[in-house]
Amino acid sequence: MKFYADLHVHSKYSRATAKNLDLENLYVWAQLKGIHLVGTGDFVHPVWMKELEEKLEPAEEGLFKLKDKYAKSMDAQVPKACQAKVRFMLTVEISNIYKRLDKVRKVHNLIWSPSLEAAQKVQAKLGAIGNIKSDGRPILGLDSRDLLEIALEADPKNIFVPAHIWTPWFSALGSMGGFDSMKDCFADLTDHVFAVETGLSSDPLMNWRLKQLDPFILVSNSDAHSPSKLGREANIFDTEFSYSAIYQALFDQNDKGLVGTVEFFPEEGKYHYDGHRLCHVRWHPQETTKNKGLCSVCGKPVTVGVMARVEELADRQPGQKSKRHRPYWSAVPLPEVIGEARGVGPASKAVQEAYRKMLTQIGNEFYILLDAPIDQIRRLAGEVIAEGIDRMRKGEVKIAAGYDGEYGTVEIFKDGERQKIEQQLALF
Amino acid sequence: MQTLSGLNDSQWKAVCHTGAHLLIVAGPGTGKTHTITRRIAHMIPSLKPNQKVLAITFTNKAAQEMQGRLLALGVPLNKALVGTFHAFCLKLLRDHWQETALPKDFKVAIPQDIQGFDKAVLERIGLMKSTRLVIEGDNEYKTYQRYLRKNNWIDFDDILREALALLENEDIAHQVRACYRHIFVDEYQDTNIIQNALLKILTQEGTLLTAIGDPNQSIYGFRGGNVALFGRFKDDFPGVRELTLQENYRSASNLLAASCQVMGGLELLAKLDAKGKLVTHEAASDAAEADYVTSQIEKMVGGMDMLSARGAYRSLGDIAILYRLNAERHVIGQALEHLGIPYQVSQKVPKPAGYSDEAVLGQFEEELDYNVEKVSLLTLHAAKGLEFPVVFIIGCEAKLLPLDIHAMKGDPQEERRLFYVGMTRAREHLYLTRARRRQLFGQTWFNPPSPFLADIEEDLKVYENSKPRRGPRKSEEAEKQQLKLF
Numbered sequence: 034m035k036f037y038a039d040l041h042v043h044s045k046y047s048r049a050t051a052k053n054l055d056l057e058n059l060y061v062w063a064q065l066k067g068i069h070l071v072g073t074g075d076f077v078h079p080v081w082m083k084e085l086e087e088k089l090e091p092a093e094e095g096l097f098k099l100k101d102k103y104a105k106s107m108d109a110q111v112p113k114a115c116q117a118k119v120r121f122m123l124t125v126e127i128s129n130i131y132k133r134l135d136k137v138r139k140v141h142n143l144i145w146s147p148s149l150e151a152a153q154k155v156q157a158k159l160g161a162i163g164n165i166k167s168d169g170r171p172i173l174g175l176d177s178r179d180l181l182e183i184a185l186e187a188d189p190k191n192i193f194v195p196a197h198i199w200t201p202w203f204s205a206l207g208s209m210g211g212f213d214s215m216k217d218c219f220a221d222l223t224d225h226v227f228a229v230e231t232g233l234s235s236d237p238l239m240n241w242r243l244k245q246l247d248p249f250i251l252v253s254n255s256d257a258h259s260p261s262k263l264g265r266e267a268n269i270f271d272t273e274f275s276y277s278a279i280y281q282a283l284f285d286q287n288d289k290g291l292v293g294t295v296e297f298f299p300e301e302g303k304y305h306y307d308g309h310r311l312c313h314v315r316w317h318p319q320e321t322t323k324n325k326g327l328c329s330v331c332g333k334p335v336t337v338g339v340m341a342r343v344e345e346l347a348d349r350q351p352g353q354k355s356k357r358h359r360p361y362w363s364a365v366p367l368p369e370v371i372g373e374a375r376g377v378g379p380a381s382k383a384v385q386e387a388y389r390k391m392l393t394q395i396g397n398e399f400y401i402l403l404d405a406p407i408d409q410i411r412r413l414a415g416e417v418i419a420e421g422i423d424r425m426r427k428g429e430v431k432i433a434a435g436y437d438g439e440y441g442t443v444e445i446f447k448d449g450e451r452q453k454i455e456q457q458l459a460l461f
Numbered sequence: 462m463q464t465l466s467g468l469n470d471s472q473w474k475a476v477c478h479t480g481a482h483l484l485i486v487a488g489p490g491t492g493k494t495h496t497i498t499r500r501i502a503h504m505i506p507s508l509k510p511n512q513k514v515l516a517i518t519f520t521n522k523a524a525q526e527m528q529g530r531l532l533a534l535g536v537p538l539n540k541a542l543v544g545t546f547h548a549f550c551l552k553l554l555r556d557h558w559q560e561t562a563l564p565k566d567f568k569v570a571i572p573q574d575i576q577g578f579d580k581a582v583l584e585r586i587g588l589m590k591s592t593r594l595v596i597e598g599d600n601e602y603k604t605y606q607r608y609l610r611k612n613n614w615i616d617f618d619d620i621l622r623e624a625l626a627l628l629e630n631e632d633i634a635h636q637v638r639a640c641y642r643h644i645f646v647d648e649y650q651d652t653n654i655i656q657n658a659l660l661k662i663l664t665q666e667g668t669l670l671t672a673i674g675d676p677n678q679s680i681y682g683f684r685g686g687n688v689a690l691f692g693r694f695k696d697d698f699p700g701v702r703e704l705t706l707q708e709n710y711r712s713a714s715n716l717l718a719a720s721c722q723v724m725g726g727l728e729l730l731a732k733l734d735a736k737g738k739l740v741t742h743e744a745a746s747d748a749a750e751a752d753y754v755t756s757q758i759e760k761m762v763g764g765m766d767m768l769s770a771r772g773a774y775r776s777l778g779d780i781a782i783l784y785r786l787n788a789e790r791h792v793i794g795q796a797l798e799h800l801g802i803p804y805q806v807s808q809k810v811p812k813p814a815g816y817s818d819e820a821v822l823g824q825f826e827e828e829l830d831y832n833v834e835k836v837s838l839l840t841l842h843a844a845k846g847l848e849f850p851v852v853f854i855i856g857c858e859a860k861l862l863p864l865d866i867h868a869m870k871g872d873p874q875e876e877r878r879l880f881y882v883g884m885t886r887a888r889e890h891l892y893l894t895r896a897r898r899r900q901l902f903g904q905t906w907f908n909p910p911s912p913f914l915a916d917i918e919e920d921l922k923v924y925e926n927s928k929p930r931r932g933p934r935k936s937e938e939a940e941k942q943q944l945k946l947f
Contacts, residue, residue, distance in 0.1 A: 048801070130762060131834050132776040139763070162833045167801030174777040174803050174834025202763070 035271040035292070036069035037399055038279070039264050040124050041143055041196060041230060041254030044075040047169030051259035056088050056121070057107045058260040060099045063119045064111045065392055066264035067399030070096065070274075072124030072145070072254070075169030076152045077159055086149065089121055095147045095276020096120040112393040122276065123152045126196055126256075127159070128172045128203065129180055139210035140177045140218065141170075141196040141203045143230065144184045147276045151188035158183050177205065181222050192280060193225065194252060197232025199239075199339040201304050204232070206346065208337035213346060214245050228252050228283045233266060234302025234339040234435065237294065237361045242347035247355045250283055253294035264399065265366060267295045286357065293360040295399065300432035301365070301441040304338045308436035315436045318344060336437040364402045365425050365443050367391070373445040374417040387414065402426075416458045421445045464502045464534060467495075475704050476500045482664070482701040484649075484694050485673040488729045489720075489885035490711025490848070497645055497673050498527060501541060502534040504643055515641040515663075516543045519648035521823045523846065524548070527647075542641070546656050547617065548822050550624035553637070555818070561627050563615065569821040570614035578605060590618035591653045591685030617821075621655045628662045638668045648846075649674030649694075653685040661697055670698055677724050680842060680879045682872055711848055713737020716891050719917045720884040723877065735889060740923045741857075741914065742894045747789075750896040751796035753925075754782060754853050757892065758802060758836060761851065777803055778834035781849040783841050783883045785861045786869075788901050790838055793855060797836065804836040807843045841883040852887035854880070857895040858908035867902045880913050 045054040056073070063071045073089075075081045089097040098104075098120055108116070123146040130139050146152040159165055163173040173180070177195070184191045195205040195215070202209050205218045212218040219226055229249045231240055237251050253266035272278040272290030282290025299305050307321040308314040312330035318341035328335045371387050372379035394413045395401050401410065402422065411419035424430060424445050435441035446454075468476060472492055475485050476499045487493040501514055508514070516531075518524040524543045531541055542549065551569070558565055575583065586602055596602055609616060615623060628634045644663055646652065649672040652660075664670045672694065679688035695701055707730050709717050714731035719739050721727040744750035758780060763773025782793060782804075790806065797804045837849070860866040863876030871879075884891060893914060899906045 130777055132778060137762075137774055137776040163803045163835070164798060164801055167799060172801055172803060179832070 034274050035269065036274060037067055037264070037295070038070035038122075038268045038270055039063070039066075039068050039255050039257070039266075040070070040072040040122060040145060040194075040252070040268070041126065042072045042074040042124070042257045042263065043126070044073070044078065044081045044169050046075055046078045046081045047258070049258060050169070054258070054260055056084065056099055057103055059121075059263070060104060060119050061107050061110045062260035062263045064115045064117055065397060066267075067115070067117075067397030068119070068264050068267060069117060070120045070122055070270075070279075071263065073097075073121050074124055074126070076123045076125045076146065077127070077156045077165045077171060078169040079156070079160075079166055081169055082152070082156060085121075085123070092120055093275045095279075096122055096274070112389075114395065115392055115397040117397070120274070122279075123147075123149070125152075125155070126170045127175075127180055128170055129175055129177045130172055131174050131176050133176060133212075134217075137210065138177070138212070138218075139203045139207075140205050141200075142177055142180055142205075143192075143194040143196050144180075145192040145194065147188065147190040147280070151191055154187035155184060155191065158187055177218055178220050178222055181219060181225060185222075185225055190276075190280060192228070192283060194228045194230055195226065196230050197234075197256060198229045199232050199235045199304070199342055201336055201338065201342070205229070206342065208342040208345075215249070216245070224248075230254060231266075231294075231296070232256075232302065232339070233297045234299050234304045235343060236296045236299045236363065237358065238351070239299060239339070239343045241353060241355045241358060242343060242349045242351060244348050244355075245346075247357065248286075250291060250357050251294065251359065252283070252291075253296055253361075264295070266297055267399070269293050269295065291359060293362065295403070296361045296363045298363050298365065298428075298430060298432055298441075298443070299339070300434040301443060302339065303435045303438050303440050304336070305340055305441060306434040306436040307335045307338045307341055309333075309335050310437040310439045315434070315439075317434075338436055340434075362403055363425075363428060364399075365430065365445075367398045367402055369443055370402075370421045370425060370445065371414075371418055373443060374415075374421045374451065376446075376451060387418070390414070391418075417446070417451050417454050420454055464499045468499065469708055471704055471706050471708070472496045472499070475706070476503050478702055478704070482669055482698040483671045484698075484701050484703045485671065485706060486675060486703065487673050487706040488675055488709060488727070489678065489882070490709040490717075491706035491729070492708075492710060493647070493673055493675075493706065494527065494530065496706065497647060497671070498530040498534060500671060501531060501643075501645060502536050505536055505540050508540060508642060511640065512642045513539075513640055514541045514643045514645065515549065516541055516645040517546055517549060517647065518543065519545065519651060519846070521545060521548065523647065545822065546652075546659070547620050550620045550659070551818055551822065553624050553627060554620065557627055557633055560630055560633055561623060563623065564613050567613050567615055569620065569818065570609060570612070570616050571821060574612075574614065575608075575616075577608075587618055588685060590622060591655060592687070594654060594658060618655075621659065625655060625659055625662070628659065634662055635666065638663060638666045642668055644668060644670050646670065646672045647674070648678075650676050650679035650688050650691055651681045651686040652690055653687050654690070655685075657687070657690050657697065664698060672698075677727065677878055678845070678882050678885075680845065680875060680882055682875045708732050711888055712885060713889050715739055715921050716884065716887050716889075719891070719921045720881055722918055722921075723884065723913055723916050724881050725916075737887075737889050737891070738923060739917070739921055740890070740892045740925050742892065742925050743910070744894065744896045745898065747792045747856075747896045747899040748796075750855060750894050751793045753894060754793060754855065754892070755796045755800055755802060757853075758797075759800065761890075762802075775851060776834055777836050779850040780853075781837040781839055781844065781847070781851070781886065782853045782855060783839050783844050783886070784855050785841055785864055785879070786856075786866075786901075787840060789856045789861070789899075792900075794838065802836060803833070804838055806838045807840075841879045844886050845882055848886050848888060850888045851890040851892075852883070853892040853894060854883045855894050856899070857893045857911045857914055858899070858906075859911055860906060860908045862911040862913055866906070867904075877913060880911070 043050045088103050092098040165171045181193050184193050198204050198206045201207045204211050216223050231251050255265040257263045269292040271292045282288045307316045309328045326334050368379040368388050371384045391414050407419050407423050431444040433442045475496050528543050676691045709729045710732045713735040716737045717731045761775040863873045864871035
């Protein structure tokens, strides 16, 4: 069975997340986005764990569903065309802050668990060494390697995935808080890591440039802090719908269960280029080199982004592929495409109305972005939006790259182009 | 020779000194342990096969550390006995129980064992046991000792007193001296007169004593530590040579200068290039003080949320928050808890069931968990011997430093030394914070700044004041609500 999975999300108990980030809204938004399997996020948090125990029930092996009594009341919010079954998998992200080799390291890591018991064991172990009650993504002064050991001790079937591995401040390979290799980070236990998350600011093409990443399969998730951000990136599986099958697809070098990933255009991510957000300095890595890494406004070192960091660690020419490579599809969130087509912001009322209408008439967002026939979109959503999606699928988008925490901005249409397309249409 | 490399002039002199007792006065960060371990290693080759070195440390943890260092210097473990006074004396009592008045299976009682005695009475007896060589005519003491003996117990203080009685047996004293030709005592400023008496017996017949310590760091007077013994050293151990280590390798120069000013113009030489930063901060209340401290920690560690990482280069284990009284911990602990900043409070080492001698010996020690990095919350006393890149001393207020609050009063000189010990824990950043209003022991206190702060030259201090609060705090809001009820 082919299904989409987003396995890095948070709950309302994490810092800086939406108040409505609960199971019910994840259930709704997973359907709108076209996601069949969504992470619970934050399972270490005691109150959230209580909610999981209360509202979920076992479904397929290692997966959970929202109990009918909670699901029913939400179903009205999901257009018929999007309705589908949604399953949950137990996931959590940990923020590790520690000193290693005389440098402060800040690495975010994901743990996925096959059962409530396994998750509870992880929870108990982490609860014994730190504060897990204040933040759904707890901060622990624990070495990433030791966290991995704890996860494996709790249950050997736990899956451990270094999160958004290129983010400068908070990741295994990040320019500011990371290591130069996975081996430096996970030492003797490196072999127990078999998947890494690319994050929004890098795509598989960039990751293939490092031979050291060859043993790992690349996964992609949204890291959503609100329900509507689900599925910004996702994994496409074609395998049995169960935890074991997912484990196998990630673990087994020869398994083809992971078909590929849906990706952001990496330029759209918050840390693609280098620069200083507050100084409005956005630099391509070459410009950073020219300026010796120092900001032209404040004189301090700029935040080195993902593109530069990949280049620094790369040992392959661009375009070469790793052995475990999978295809990927670059997409722009549908509200942004609609906004571009209309020449207004993605959060505007007009865009939200058009978005809802498309979900109702055509189907879920992934279907619209990746699979729906352009003709159908044209008929139901108009020429400009259809053209926008077509260009996006062909990669014909221009993006002002993100830098130092600022998202990149997508440009699909040049000034005046929209009118031209509409006018052409009016001629017929 | 390895034992003589990496020493400065005075350290080298201390390591190589021979032929007489030695007193090393070593200020904070002057390489005390470095020097003493090198000196031990340097002496080992001159020992005969049946001779050993006895090295006495202040805590079991310090003993473990010293053993580690000695091993690294190639000292065979059978040539050096390293342990606390209590560990050494208990070993003597076990080895020679037949010569003592104790039964073979005597046990060391822990406080939980003792039933039916008032806490104040036990404290008085404890202080007496560590400050008086002879105790006569005290009925409570007699009753208590009979109670212990009836149960085949001795208490923690008795370990030393019984060993002292044992060593009055000249045969045994001779045997011990013949074995231990060199005795080293760390943290000499915190020894009491019983320990002093033990050392006087052990250092006859040519056994030599090396004592190292810092009278300015003597902070255990309240439980019998006697800094006056430092001044009496020449009389107790005739022929002593005295050396001073003054070069400080720990603290940035501004921090060291400020610490010396608090001690009335001490002379220590800063060997680090960095100036460091000493910040003083006055907050409106203990809650505001806690907010200030946690916001500084968030700033320097970063990573509490995605946007605050800039310029952050500290890790959690780099930071300590020190206070005079455990009661001050509550507010700051809650603030850290609320923000999800991992922290640890030093804990007495848990005692395993069916406790052994080893467990008993460790019972009064506080230990930090080093497997996981956390911000450390410690009393100034518990911070002794530790060091951190960043130190906050909260509650720098009159009544707390020096302590004179709620029927607790410290010796003013010892309080000053305690503050000095706290300050000298910092390597790079030292924050001295205070609150104008503080809740303690169910009362609100309005305390002026600690008088110690005024002894620090203004030029060394950076003043940082908190941003005005956006709205009233919840607790204040609740307070108002409560007032309305009346």
